Amino acid sequence: MDEIQIASLLKSSELFPIPQGLKLSYGTAGFRGDAKLLESTVYRVGILSALRSLKLGSSTIGLMITASHNKVSDNGIKVSDPSGGMLSQEWEPFADQIANAASPQELVSLIREFVEKEEIKIGEYKAAEVWLGRDSRPSGESLLRAAEIGVDSVLGSVSVDIGVLTTPQLHWMVRAKNKGLKATENNYFENLSTSFRCLVDLIPINGNNKFEISKLLVDGANGVGGQKIEMLRGSLSNLDLEIRNTGRDGGVLNEGVGADFVQKEKVLPLGFGLKDVGMRCASLDGDADRLVYFYVPSDSTSDVKVELLDGDKILSLFALFMKEQLNVLDDGKEGKQSRLGVVQTAYANGASTDYLKQLGLDVVFAKTGVKHLHEKAAEFDIGIYFEANGHGTILFSESFLSWLVTKQKDLTTKGQGGSEEQKAVSRLVAVSNLINQAVGDALSGVLLVEVILQHIGWSIQKWNELYKDLPSRQIKVEVPDRTAVVTTSQETEALRPLGIQDAINSEIKNYSRGRAFIRPSGTEDVVRVYAEASTQEAADSLANSVAELVKSFLGSS
Numbered sequence: 001m002d003e004i005q006i007a008s009l010l011k012s013s014e015l016f017p018i019p020q021g022l023k024l025s026y027g028t029a030g031f032r033g034d035a036k037l038l039e040s041t042v043y044r045v046g047i048l049s050a051l052r053s054l055k056l057g058s059s060t061i062g063l064m065i066t067a068s069h070n071k072v073s074d075n076g077i078k079v080s081d082p083s084g085g086m087l088s089q090e091w092e093p094f095a096d097q098i099a100n101a102a103s104p105q106e107l108v109s110l111i112r113e114f115v116e117k118e119e120i121k122i123g124e125y126k127a128a129e130v131w132l133g134r135d136s137r138p139s140g141e142s143l144l145r146a147a148e149i150g151v152d153s154v155l156g157s158v159s160v161d162i163g164v165l166t167t168p169q170l171h172w173m174v175r176a177k178n179k180g181l182k183a184t185e186n187n188y189f190e191n192l193s194t195s196f197r198c199l200v201d202l203i204p205i206n207g208n209n210k211f212e213i214s215k216l217l218v219d220g221a222n223g224v225g226g227q228k229i230e231m232l233r234g235s236l237s238n239l240d241l242e243i244r245n246t247g248r249d250g251g252v253l254n255e256g257v258g259a260d261f262v263q264k265e266k267v268l269p270l271g272f273g274l275k276d277v278g279m280r281c282a283s284l285d286g287d288a289d290r291l292v293y294f295y296v297p298s299d300s301t302s303d304v305k306v307e308l309l310d311g312d313k314i315l316s317l318f319a320l321f322m323k324e325q326l327n328v329l330d331d332g333k334e335g336k337q338s339r340l341g342v343v344q345t346a347y348a349n350g351a352s353t354d355y356l357k358q359l360g361l362d363v364v365f366a367k368t369g370v371k372h373l374h375e376k377a378a379e380f381d382i383g384i385y386f387e388a389n390g391h392g393t394i395l396f397s398e399s400f401l402s403w404l405v406t407k408q409k410d411l412t413t414k415g416q417g418g419s420e421e422q423k424a425v426s427r428l429v430a431v432s433n434l435i436n437q438a439v440g441d442a443l444s445g446v447l448l449v450e451v452i453l454q455h456i457g458w459s460i461q462k463w464n465e466l467y468k469d470l471p472s473r474q475i476k477v478e479v480p481d482r483t484a485v486v487t488t489s490q491e492t493e494a495l496r497p498l499g500i501q502d503a504i505n506s507e508i509k510n511y512s513r514g515r516a517f518i519r520p521s522g523t524e525d526v527v528r529v530y531a532e533a534s535t536q537e538a539a540d541s542l543a544n545s546v547a548e549l550v551k552s553f554l555g556s557s
């Protein structure tokens with residue numbers, strides 16, 4: 001690093017002193033915290049992104065300013081690699097170091113060391129490019145300015161403000177840009193509506209065509225997802241959407257609304273009630289990378305209940321559909337035995353795992369956080385991953401996709417345009433275009449769920465009957481130091497504090513179909529407790545007992 005570069009970094013970092021006592025970690029999904037404390041962090045991640053771009057031969061990197069489902073006064077930042085996936089985990093320790101550097105001098109010396117170690121050539125390639133997106137949080141704009149200053153203080157780097165977006169839009173656009181494809185927000189919308197149309201056109205004519213398209217009610221979490229789905233609505237046919245909680249009617253982002261609220265609390269979001277009995281409803285989270293479905297059952301009285309169809313159920317629906325299409329190909333003479341796999345985490349409902357295994361699917365487990373699930377799903381020809389909270393997607397391997405595209409062309413040339421095999425191939429290609437290949441995307445998720453339901457002629461109630469969830473409960477426990485909890489790689493057992501796992505195991509033994517585990521959250525300062533059992537009362541009681549154990553081993557704060 002030359003003197004000019006050092007001077008540029010020192011000068012800009014003086015603008016963003018680190019707040020006293022701030023200690024951050026890149027965590028499950030980037031840095032998060034009170035928005036008022038994050039300017040220095042965002043500025044520094046701006047520098048990191050520019051370096052990442054230079055390291056990768058000036059590929060475009062994305063920076064998303066969001067705190068997803070967290071409260072509106074929080075914010076956060078995460079990096080998208082050129083593939084549209086999460087920042088390579090190898091760079092996370094550097095992200096942690098620079099975010100916590102106490103002074104401009106320490107910051108610059110850490111950067112200098114890293115640049116030398118990684119052999120990053122500043123000023124030798126064409127300009128590095130970082131695309132900056134933000135969700136609808138009011139703090140987003142000033143944080144975006146801090147990120148710009150960070151990016152621009154690395155010589156030869158440029159930042160591009162691409163505006164208010166959902167997290168998956170930013171990832172999709174970065175991926176498309178680096179693949180040399182059209183990468184604007186309009187291209188994103190066009191891609192969704194075209195591939196959705198394609199799948200609608202491939203719905204079997206005989207059999208399920210009596211299916212009437214009923215209205216879908218969408219809870220937009222008072223965030224960016226509600227706004228974007230409204231923009232998309234005009235270009236969609238075969239879909240009747242009513243969007244609530246768009247944020248325009250005074251509602252607060254994520255407050256009593258949104259996918260995280262509905263899934264964790266198992267209650268209806270604000271704006272939904274008895275009037276909606278039986279209707280198909282969907283809820284997005286604050287940055288629209290999560291999606292859950294729900295409905296108000298007909299036996300609801302004044303005590304309104306909610307039937308939740310979480311990420312596991314969406315995964316099951318997708319798996320069923322994909323398997324059906326692949327079976328057609330595998331049965332065909334020229335078929336190819338394809339590897340379809342599904343990835344879940346320890347939070348997946350036990351009943352969903354049993355169901356997926358019964359379908360004959362390869363089910364594998366990953367640690368919490370989509371970066372872990374994504375990696376495992378990418379090992380299959382078609383890998384479907386979902387967190388129970390509704391974050392997930394379907395990945396197609398490059399080789400399988402090119403096999404599909406070639407096959408599609410061959411069948412058309414051979415004049416077998418209308419065959420079952422050709423339709424199955426075309427559906428799979430359309431799904432690969434519709435569903436975001438970079439990250440979980442509530443918008444593309446909604447479209448795929450809707451078209452699959454139309455295809456098989458199912459109501460939400462029928463879909464819900466695929467299997468019955470085991471009752472479960474999640475609790476957050478505030479402790480003085482959550483890092484005192486260390487778990488095994490699949491997060492199902494606690495290795496530290498010593499003795500806690502034995503105590504949890506003896507609790508579990510008291511419950512039929514009991515299962516429980518603890519882990520430190522990567523996005524909040526809490527230890528999470530998850531419990532499952534054969535009745536809701538039992539799951540609640542098991543969760544409470546385990547939470548008490550956490551408090552007695554770790555102390556409560």
Ligand SMILES: CC(=O)N[C@H]1[C@@H](OP(=O)(O)O)O[C@H](CO)[C@@H](O)[C@@H]1O
Nearest residue numbers: 028029369370387389521522523524
């Ligand atoms: C139990 C749970 O829902 N955990 C969430 C939550 O992570 P934690 O590390 O549990 O705080 O936020 C992550 C980012 O959105 C998401 O990937 C993950 O599934």
Ligand SMILES: [Mg+2]
Nearest residue numbers: 068285287289
């Ligand atoms: Mg989110």
